[in-house]
Amino acid sequence: xxxxxxxxxxVKAGDGGRGCISFRREKxxxxxxxxxxxxGKGGDVIIKASSELHTLVDHKYKKIxxxxxxxxxxxxxxxxxxxxxxxxxxxxxxxxxxxxGETLADLDEDGxxxxxxxxxxxxxxxxxFATPVNQAPRYAQPxxxxxxxxIILELKLLADVGLIGLPNAGKSTLISVISxxxxxxxxxxxxxxxxxxxxxKYGDYQSFVxxxxxxxxxxxxxxxxxxxxxxxxxxxxxxxxxxxxxxxFVQSDPVEDFEKIRKELELYSFELIRKPFAVVxxxxxxVTEGIRLYKLKEYCMKKGIDFFPVxxxxxxxxxxxxxxxxxxxxxxxxxxxxxxxxxxx
Numbered sequence: 274x275x276x277x278x279x280x281x282x283x284v285k286a287g288d289g290g291r292g293c294i295s296f297r298r299e300k301x302x303x304x305x306x307x308x309x310x311x312x313g314k315g316g317d318v319i320i321k322a323s324s325e326l327h328t329l330v331d332h333k334y335k336k337i338x339x340x341x342x343x344x345x346x347x348x349x350x351x352x353x354x355x356x357x358x359x360x361x362x363x364x365x366x367x368x369x370x371x372x373x374g375e376t377l378a379d380l381d382e383d384g385x386x387x388x389x390x391x392x393x394x395x396x397x398x399x400x401x402f403a404t405p406v407n408q409a410p411r412y413a414q415p416x417x418x419x420x421x422x423x424i425i426l427e428l429k430l431l432a433d434v435g436l437i438g439l440p441n442a443g444k445s446t447l448i449s450v451i452s453x454x455x456x457x458x459x460x461x462x463x464x465x466x467x468x469x470x471x472x473x474k475y476g477d478y479q480s481f482v483x484x485x486x487x488x489x490x491x492x493x494x495x496x497x498x499x500x501x502x503x504x505x506x507x508x509x510x511x512x513x514x515x516x517x518x519x520x521x522f523v524q525s526d527p528v529e530d531f532e533k534i535r536k537e538l539e540l541y542s543f544e545l546i547r548k549p550f551a552v553v554x555x556x557x558x559x560v561t562e563g564i565r566l567y568k569l570k571e572y573c574m575k576k577g578i579d580f581f582p583v584x585x586x587x588x589x590x591x592x593x594x595x596x597x598x599x600x601x602x603x604x605x606x607x608x609x610x611x612x613x614x615x616x617x618x
Contacts (some may be wrong), residue, residue: 278428287315289355289416292396293346307398313343315392316356322380380575392415432484435507438516443555520559551579558584
């Protein structure tokens with residue numbers, strides 16, 4: 274299935290039904306009183322999060338959504354039937370925005386929903402307008418128009434930990450080792466073309482979700498390379514792991530590689546640069562002289578950054594890294610619950 278995480282769609286709620294102009298017809302009563310019924314309400318357009326969906330691909334090809342209109346009122350004071358609501362299902366983690374980019378709702382839980390367009394009210398029938406002065410009104414209200422608008426659906430994956438780094442930093446290999454995720458792994462850049470989620474089980478009870486974000490390169494925040502398409506997916510994570518290739522087969526400076534990614538995060542969103550993070554030196558099984566590894570380790574020590582050298586292939590340092598991640602995720606969850614409890618009060 275094609276991975277689509279950004280679409281723009283048009284939604285139109287149903288119009289309200291027209292009120293009815295009608296009079297009773299009874300034997301020996303040439304003209305009875307007014308008995309025109311009300312029109313039905315137009316259907317709403319509702320966006321609902323569903324855990325069964327994982328991409329917005331359905332909405333890439335269908336751009337227009339219209340709810341049913343309400344039925345017109347009928348004689349004998351019969352109300353028109355309300356139009357059915359139109360429910361549009363989207364993946365959990367979808368953010369709804371208006372055309373100006375203002376957030377309307379964040380559907381971050383399964384079943385959570387938001388009404389993006391309200392149906393019009395039905396018009397009143399002429400039975401409502403009878404008075405002692407005007408006992409046979411010959412007018413009724415038209416139904417109100419349903420709301421209509423363009424909206425933006427933006428999917429942000431729900432993950433506890435985000436793996437970021439330059440192409441071929443070892444993100445796909447790491448997530449394939451620590452979880453059941455099986456991303457494509459190869460020697461060339463941009464092997465991963467879509468974000469990959471993996472559930473990591475640590476110990477007997479704890480588990481957390483890790484996202485492998487496609488490789489970032491310098492200028493990603495401007496749209497260079499592939500990573501700019503997926504920067505939004507690390508906005509929800511509580512911990513970032515910066516993966517840096519420290520093997521002897523890479524010629525670039527490992528500190529510069531790390532700082533390039535940090536700069537891209539800062540230019541994309543100031544909030545990203547403030548997230549908790551750690552640095553992971555990858556491919557230590559391919560280290561002989563260790564110059565790159567030593568340089569990155571010294572840099573992290575001076576800056577007070579948590580550093581973990583690992584080899585995903587030989588599983589060296591993996592258990593220590595997972596223990597660290599589990600502790601950080603647990604700590605972040607506790608902080609979030611405390612904040613939510615104080616907020617709910």
